[in-house]
Amino acid sequence: MADVNDAESAQRAYLITSDESFLQAHHDVVTRLPDEISKLRYLTKDNLEQKELIDILQELIDTRMRALRWGIDMLADRGAISSDEVMRLVGGSGKQAMLRMRGHAEYMIALEDKLLGERAREVEAKASSTKLWILFGNFVAIALLLSALWLILLEIKHRKVAQRSIEKTAAQLALTNKELESFSYSVSHDLRSPLRAIDGYSRMFEEDFADRLDDEGRRLLAVIRVSSKKMGQLIDDLLAFSRMGRKPVDAAKVDMNALVDDVWAEVCTSCRTTLPLKKTNLPVAWGDRALLRQVLMNLLANAVKYSSKKTEQIIEITAKQNEHEVVYTVRDNGVGFDMRFYNKLFGVFQRLHTENEYPGTGVGLAIAQRVIVRHGGRIWAESKPDEYTIFHFSLPKEVTP
Amino acid sequence: MNDDMQPVHILLAEDTPTDAEMTLRALKKVGLVNNITWVKDGQEALDYIFRKGDFANRVTGDPTLIMLDLKMPKVNGLEVLKTIKTTDTTKLIPVIMLTSSAEEPDIVRCYEHGVNSYIVKPVESDRFFEEVSKAGFYWAILNRIPGAR
Numbered sequence: 302m303a304d305v306n307d308a309e310s311a312q313r314a315y316l317i318t319s320d321e322s323f324l325q326a327h328h329d330v331v332t333r334l335p336d337e338i339s340k341l342r343y344l345t346k347d348n349l350e351q352k353e354l355i356d357i358l359q360e361l362i363d364t365r366m367r368a369l370r371w372g373i374d375m376l377a378d379r380g381a382i383s384s385d386e387v388m389r390l391v392g393g394s395g396k397q398a399m400l401r402m403r404g405h406a407e408y409m410i411a412l413e414d415k416l417l418g419e420r421a422r423e424v425e426a427k428a429s430s431t432k433l434w435i436l437f438g439n440f441v442a443i444a445l446l447l448s449a450l451w452l453i454l455l456e457i458k459h460r461k462v463a464q465r466s467i468e469k470t471a472a473q474l475a476l477t478n479k480e481l482e483s484f485s486y487s488v489s490h491d492l493r494s495p496l497r498a499i500d501g502y503s504r505m506f507e508e509d510f511a512d513r514l515d516d517e518g519r520r521l522l523a524v525i526r527v528s529s530k531k532m533g534q535l536i537d538d539l540l541a542f543s544r545m546g547r548k549p550v551d552a553a554k555v556d557m558n559a560l561v562d563d564v565w566a567e568v569c570t571s572c573r574t575t576l577p578l579k580k581t582n583l584p585v586a587w588g589d590r591a592l593l594r595q596v597l598m599n600l601l602a603n604a605v606k607y608s609s610k611k612t613e614q615i616i617e618i619t620a621k622q623n624e625h626e627v628v629y630t631v632r633d634n635g636v637g638f639d640m641r642f643y644n645k646l647f648g649v650f651q652r653l654h655t656e657n658e659y660p661g662t663g664v665g666l667a668i669a670q671r672v673i674v675r676h677g678g679r680i681w682a683e684s685k686p687d688e689y690t691i692f693h694f695s696l697p698k699e700v701t702p
Numbered sequence: 703m704n705d706d707m708q709p710v711h712i713l714l715a716e717d718t719p720t721d722a723e724m725t726l727r728a729l730k731k732v733g734l735v736n737n738i739t740w741v742k743d744g745q746e747a748l749d750y751i752f753r754k755g756d757f758a759n760r761v762t763g764d765p766t767l768i769m770l771d772l773k774m775p776k777v778n779g780l781e782v783l784k785t786i787k788t789t790d791t792t793k794l795i796p797v798i799m800l801t802s803s804a805e806e807p808d809i810v811r812c813y814e815h816g817v818n819s820y821i822v823k824p825v826e827s828d829r830f831f832e833e834v835s836k837a838g839f840y841w842a843i844l845n846r847i848p849g850a851r
Contacts, residue, residue, distance in 0.1 A: 490773070493823075493825050496825055498718075498724070500830075501724045501831075502720065502724075504828065526827075533826055540804075
């Protein structure tokens with residue numbers, strides 16, 4: 302508004318004095334005006350009513366500026382204007398237009414003030430609703446926390462129930478195991494007594510009645526005694542097997558090279574000739590030395606036994622290891638077994654060959670499996686009849702079983 | 703045996719008749735047959751030792767050596783052992799366990815209660831006769847027994 306005023310004053314001064322400097326001031330304002338208007342439009346762009354009012358204001362300003370221009374142009378054309386003409390140009394309709402413009406601008410300002418007031422009230426209202434929202438948010442947060450707490454408590458309860466159930470199962474399992482152990486223990490012991498009597502009384506009979514027995518009588522007695530000895534062996538093996546299950550695994554580092562040499566020396570006392578064992582360097586094992594000794598003893602003795610009918614026995618032990626375990630492998634070129642009966646291989650008192658072919662009670666591999674499983678490892682085998690038998694057993698590296 | 707043989711009286715507590723008969727036969731082989739009393743369970747053993755029940759008026763001598771089976775009805779061998787070793791009048795009598803059990807805990811418990819010897823009965827008869835004879839010979843003849851009358 303002041304700009305239009307300035308433009309008018311400058312024009313008026315120019316018209317009166319014809320001084321070019323006034324004209325320059327007028328031009329400044331004329332070039333500045335569109336900027337000012339667009340600035341105003343930008344500031345009130347959110348208000349439709351103000352937009353219309355600005356349109357009207359612009360029209361008023363444009364009209365007024367055109368009138369001013371016209372005055373200036375006229376002066377430029379004629380070189381001078383009479384004071385009457387100046388008065389007509391600047392006063393009268395010019396003055397009226399200025400008044401209308403000013404009134405319009407004042408209305409706009411009042412409208413803008415009113416809008417400001419409304420906005421302030423709105424902000425205040427928003428502030429109080431924000432407080433409500435914050436309260437509500439806090440409430441929601443607390444509710445969420447409480448429900449999380451409830452869920453955690455519920456989870457803890459579930460876990461406790463599961464824990465109890467696991468403990469119960471473990472206790473039951475321990476009990477069953479204990480019962481089973483004491484069962485096999487007492488069966489073995491109670492079986493020994495009548496067995497001792499069978500063997501002992503056969504012997505007493507033989508001693509006391511030797512002179513009244515013929516060859517057939519002595520043969521029959523011999524069968525009784527051989528059978529009772531055999532049964533004694535079975536009971537001893539069963540006891541050994543049962544004991545193996547109860548003995549705690551006392552794990553430590555075991556030098557398998559030394560252990561294999563030691564076992565091989567013992568196995569070979571029953572070999573027909575000095576038999577070489579092909580052995581690669583074996584990694585250290587983690588386990589119970591006495592128990593692992595038993596496993597090696599059973600596997601190597603089997604290898605010797607089941608290859609004993611070959612003209613050249615080849616027995617070897619090798620090992621491979623990865624990040625988690627060491628796998629030891631015992632291989633022989635013996636009689637082997639039919640893989641169809643593999644599921645019987647590790648069973649107690651299970652045999653895949655007759656007693657006459659290869660003597661044994663069928664407990665050795667069951668013991669080996671039990672020991673390895675108790676170490677947290679696995680034992681498995683592969684074979685081709687009359688060609689080879691390979692036993693593998695794995696032991697985890699440095700873990701408590 | 704020689705002339706200055708110490709007088710011994712052996713009490714054998716064994717519930718299995720066949721084991722008892724074989725034990726007696728094995729002891730007979732080393733000349734120990736006339737001074738042996740055989741009882742069939744732990745209760746009878748205690749009655750005999752302390753002159754109670756059926757044995758209140760026994761005429762046979764007090765035992766100088768006791769052989770106990772571990773697993774017996776009524777009162778087991780370990781309980782008999784405990785009573786003998788905690789009674790002043792009997793604690794010096796040598797006690798030998800003659801049992802089927804080769805289990806470590808059994809052996810340890812017997813030694814804890816003062817057993818003098820622990821022998822596992824072999825299943826095989828040849829070894830049974832040999833070992834029981836040897837044990838009888840050692841404990842009743844070679845070994846000096848306190849208070850032998």
